[in-house]
Amino acid sequence: xxxxxxxxxxxxxxxxxxxxxxxxxxxxxxxxxxxxxxxxxxxxxxxxxxxxxxxxxxxxxxxxxxxxxxxxxxxxxxxxxxxxxxxxxxxxxxxxxxxxxxxxxxx
Amino acid sequence: xxxxxxxxxxxxxxxxxxxxxxxxxxxxxxxxxxxxxxxxxxxxxxxxxxxxxxxxxxxxxxxxxxxxxxxxxxxxxxxxxxxxxxxxxxxxxxxxxxxxxxxxxxxxxxxxxxxxxxxxx
Numbered sequence: 001x002x003x004x005x006x007x008x009x010x011x012x013x014x015x016x017x018x019x020x021x022x023x024x025x026x027x028x029x030x031x032x033x034x035x036x037x038x039x040x041x042x043x044x045x046x047x048x049x050x051x052x053x054x055x056x057x058x059x060x061x062x063x064x065x066x067x068x069x070x071x072x073x074x075x076x077x078x079x080x081x082x083x084x085x086x087x088x089x090x091x092x093x094x095x096x097x098x099x100x101x102x103x104x105x106x107x
Numbered sequence: 108x109x110x111x112x113x114x115x116x117x118x119x120x121x122x123x124x125x126x127x128x129x130x131x132x133x134x135x136x137x138x139x140x141x142x143x144x145x146x147x148x149x150x151x152x153x154x155x156x157x158x159x160x161x162x163x164x165x166x167x168x169x170x171x172x173x174x175x176x177x178x179x180x181x182x183x184x185x186x187x188x189x190x191x192x193x194x195x196x197x198x199x200x201x202x203x204x205x206x207x208x209x210x211x212x213x214x215x216x217x218x219x220x221x222x223x224x225x226x227x228x
Contacts, residue, residue: 043219
């Protein structure tokens with residue numbers, strides 16, 4: 001199985017900060033990478049698919065990049081409602097696997 | 108609006124069985140693959156099983172293969188997960204998920220509210 005490793009595991013940033021989360025795959029996956037946001041007590045919500053495509057309804061401050069084994073989720077200007085845990089997931093073969101999550105807190 | 112209504116979760120003893128159901132609305136159900144994803148107490152997300160839009164192709168995680176069976180009834184817009192020989196480590200919130208495509212290369216586009224399955228004696 002392809003292992004997905006996120007860094008950092010958690011971070012704390014101020015409103016307006018630029019935040020970057022990294023996801024690394026254990027083998028090359030092309031651009032087959034998705035990002036999700038999960039708030040406490042809620043189901044995950046799709047943010048970015050196929051590395052850089054913004055899901056409908058997701059604010060434009062979210063963006064994704066990368067290919068091969070290294071990927072990045074960027075929040076250009078952190079907002080209070082962005083406090084959540086973020087997960088990456090590869091879609092290159094079965095089983096699709098998730099990263100361990102990055103918890104983003106607001107200072 | 109896409110809506111996924113899950114049911115069937117409960118407390119069950121090790122070795123027992125449960126059947127989860129997920130009734131979908133707000134989209135043409137027969138055009139899209141569906142999956143089940145679970146989240147255990149440590150909050151890791153684990154894909155469990157997926158089924159193509161027609162129901163012909165079915166996929167399973169190694170951890171559940173041979174114990175769980177996924178199926179769908181396109182006439183009732185419903186997907187099922189039959190879970191047998193349940194183990195303590197199957198304890199999790201189980202999410203029904205609509206995929207973005209018909210089969211393969213999953214993007215988990217819409218998620219249900221989650222259904223708690225607890226395996227304990």
